[in-house]
Amino acid sequence: MPFSDQPTVKSGDVEIPLLGFGTWQLEPEDARRMVAEALRIGYRHIDTAWIYKNEKAVGDGIRDSGVPREDIFLTTKIWVAHFADGDLQRQAEESADSLGFTPDLLLLHWPKTTPSIEDTIASLNDARDKGFTRSIGVSNYPSKEFRRAAEASKAPLVTNQVEYHPYLSLHTLMATANELGSTITAWSPLAQGKIADDATIKEVAEAHGKTPGQVTLRWLVQQGVIAIPRTTKETRARENFDILDFELTGEEMDRLHALATPEGRLGDWIDPEFQWDRD
Ligand SMILES: NC(=O)c1ccc[n+]([C@@H]2O[C@H](COP(=O)([O-])OP(=O)(O)OC[C@H]3O[C@@H](n4cnc5c(N)ncnc54)[C@H](OP(=O)(O)O)[C@@H]3O)[C@@H](O)[C@H]2O)c1
Structure with missing residues (x-):
């Protein structure tokens, strides 16, 4: 049981640690150093993407850590320029080569109109059948497109990675x-660090002797959501991993939920043909 000491969620045919480590905007040398550090701290789930230009460094970090490959859940993503049949499988193979490992999960990075969602999902399933990944999923798919993708897919879509x-x-x-x-x-x-200055989150954090980052990550995993915070600092990587020894009350969970506003989105890069769910 590789992840037996931490909470996981089962989805399709994989088990995913609820707490992972993100690598967006990490330059290769930081990605290598921090992935190795995160794994030494205890993280067992690493997130990268072809477009982050650090897959090789992430693979090096995994090798540096000394943690056995089978004890790690590794995700990468197909960039939108590679969605055509053939291109997608070629990138899947390139990503696996760069990492030096077959990923556990391969995601479509953003939804696109052309090729169709059905055709892209067929190519993604083919990449899985060819052994370039263990499982598949999507990223940034609103409900309508998520349903279409799930309906078209032979293999289960094990996650939808969204802001x-x-x-x-x-x-x-x-x-x-x-x-x-x-x-x-x-x-x-962590809303790209914004949570650190939030008065409500600070108040909840003080009540538990925790930091705003820890309370925010706890709020996510307590909902059964997988969270993949990123940092360039070893101390923060430790801080962000130390969230398994306390629990938020229902009222505290609601206080954080109440911070949501229609303007809260930080990264709106979706194709204008698609629309986010209205909540
Ligand atoms: N699928 C997609 O389209 C998509 C899009 C964006 C991101 N992602 C993935 O999600 C991961 C996480 O998202 P993210 O990188 O955008 O942002 P994030 O994890 O919400 O925030 C990272 C920022 O917060 C700071 N930080 C880290 N821990 C902190 C703490 N405990 N207290 C206060 N500040 C803290 C970091 O600064 P320091 O480095 O100085 O600590 C960094 O500036 C990415 O790395 C990537 O793997 C996926």
Whole structure:
């Protein structure tokens, strides 16, 4: 049982640690150093993407850590320029080569109109059949497109990785994921650091002797959401991992939920053909 000491969620045919480590915007040398550090601290889930230009460094970090590959859940993503049949499988193979490992999960990074969602999902399933990943999923898919993708897919879509933090409501998409037997992975779980200055989150944190970052990550995993915070600092990586020894009350959970506003989204890069769920 590789992840027996930490909470996980089962989805499709994989088990995913609820707490992961993100690597967006990490230069290769930081990605290598921090992935190795995160694994030494105890993280067992690492998130990267072809477009982050650090897959090789992430693979090096995993090798540096000395943690056995089978004890780690590793995710990467297919960039939108590679969605055509053939291109997608080629990138999947390139990503696995760069990492030096077959990833556990391969995601479509953002939804696109052309090729169709059905055609792209067929290519993604083919990449899985060819052994370039253990499981598949999507990222940044609103409910409508998530349903279409799930319906078209032979293999289960084990997660939908989307922006989620206390400043954004996600009720509709969480219900959709639940109905589809899938999961939600929260990107920018710390609202890119904004939570550190929040008076409400600070107050809840003080009541538990924890930091705003820890309270925010706890709020996510307590909802059964997978969270993948990123940091360039070893001390913060430790801080963000230390969230398993306390619990938020129902009232505290609601106080964080109440921080969501319609303007809370930080990264709106979706194709204008698609629309986010209205919550
Ligand atoms: N699928 C997608 O489209 C998509 C999009 C964006 C991100 N992602 C994934 O999600 C991961 C996380 O999202 P993110 O990188 O955007 O943002 P994040 O994890 O919400 O925030 C990272 C920022 O918060 C700071 N930070 C880290 N821990 C902190 C703490 N305990 N207290 C206060 N500040 C803290 C970091 O600064 P320091 O480095 O100085 O600590 C960094 O500036 C990414 O790395 C990537 O793997 C996916």
